[in-house]
Amino acid sequence: MSDPYGDGRTASAATYPCGGCGARVEFAPGTNVLQCPYCGFRQEITASSRQVREIAIEDLDVLARKPVGQLAPYTLVCQRCAASTETTETAGLCQFCGSPLVMDAAATGQIIPEGVLPFEVDHNGIREALGKWVSSRWFAPSAFKKVAAAESTKGTYVPHWTFDAEAFSAYSGQQGRHYWVTENDGEGRTKRVRRTRWHHVRGEVSSGFDDVLVPASTVLPVNRVDALGPWPLPEAGPYQPQYLAGYHALRYDVEPESGLDEAKSRMSREIHEECRRDIGGDEQRVERVDTDFSNITFKLMLLPVWVATYMYAGRSWQLLVNGRTGEVQGERPWSKVKVTLAILLAVIVVAALAVLYFNGHHTGGSKTTKHH
Secondary structure: OOOOOOOOOEEEEEOOOOOOOOOOOEEOOOOOEEEOOOOOOEEEOOOOOOOOOOEEHHHHHHOOOOOHHHOOOEEEEEOOOOOEEEEOEEEEEOOOOOOEEEEOHHHOOOOOOOEEOOOOOOHHHHHHHHHHHHHOOOOOOHHHHHHHHOOEEEEEEEEEEEEEEEEEEEEEEEEEEEEEEEEEOOOOOEEEEEEEEEEEEEEEEEEEEEEEEEEOOOOOOHHHHHHOOOOOHHHOEEOOHHHHOOOEEEOOOOOHHHHHHHHHHHHHHHHHHHHHHHHOOOEEEEEEEEEEEEEEEEEEEEEEEEEEEEEEOOEEEEEEEEOOOOOEEEOOOOOHHHHHHHHHHHHHHHHHHHHHHHHHHHHHHOOOOOOO
């Protein structure tokens, strides 16, 4: 029985049996097919006729959904072996037979994803991306260079809210213009000194925003997920559950209302910079900005992230890899020896420069007087 309200009841999950050997097929990164990892059977994913749509923020109240705080773990029943798997994800693997499990998005009690950006980077791509990332960590211990060949990875679709909006902003602030004056240094010498003349300004700017991304799950570190961007969102297609086959998919725990608040905060930072550009001059001070947002739309997108974990120095470390671009973000160990040597080298260089400056200044300031 399905569980449209997410209250912990049992729900059946779609599985994808192999048409060649009867095992299972899963989405193959960088393609548009489901492929069997055993016999190589390939099944084309039929293109969807549906378009990715933007939802007006005014329609949020009429969408069928259950508040996040009341969602319980799902119990998914595998259609291949009939085993039950309890999970907080909307897609994963059967813990008994390993078959891909993808829950019907309409049965989650949450807003249905509009779009999905399928995985492009495969396991070979992960190793290449991690190898480059590891080799660029100059202050990591030497033994750290070996972790790229020993990682365990988990392909995960991470939900994101995207927001479009138009903004009209009225601002007040100050424009600074530089000018130069000549001053006496008190020892009979003069020098040129830069000053800034300020005057108050007011103005208006209009801004348009398209696909402002806000992570909708807090399961993974939000700052690292954010840093995986930019994402090639124009390459995303309509949501189809086949792209989740063989992967994990997180459900959102950030409501769209909270996502909109964060999106407005991100937009406001860009608006602030637009006000600075509009003020012009040599320096700017933005004192107040009043913004009205209009034509706000949103949608739920699933973005691909490889979650890689490795063991080093007795603890587990986590790396995140953008499943489209190969961008890597995550934790790394630091070599105390290398950091100490770098600090000592910096001190030596600064000291050497100071000595050269002092000697040059002393030599240049001395004069020889001849007496006749």
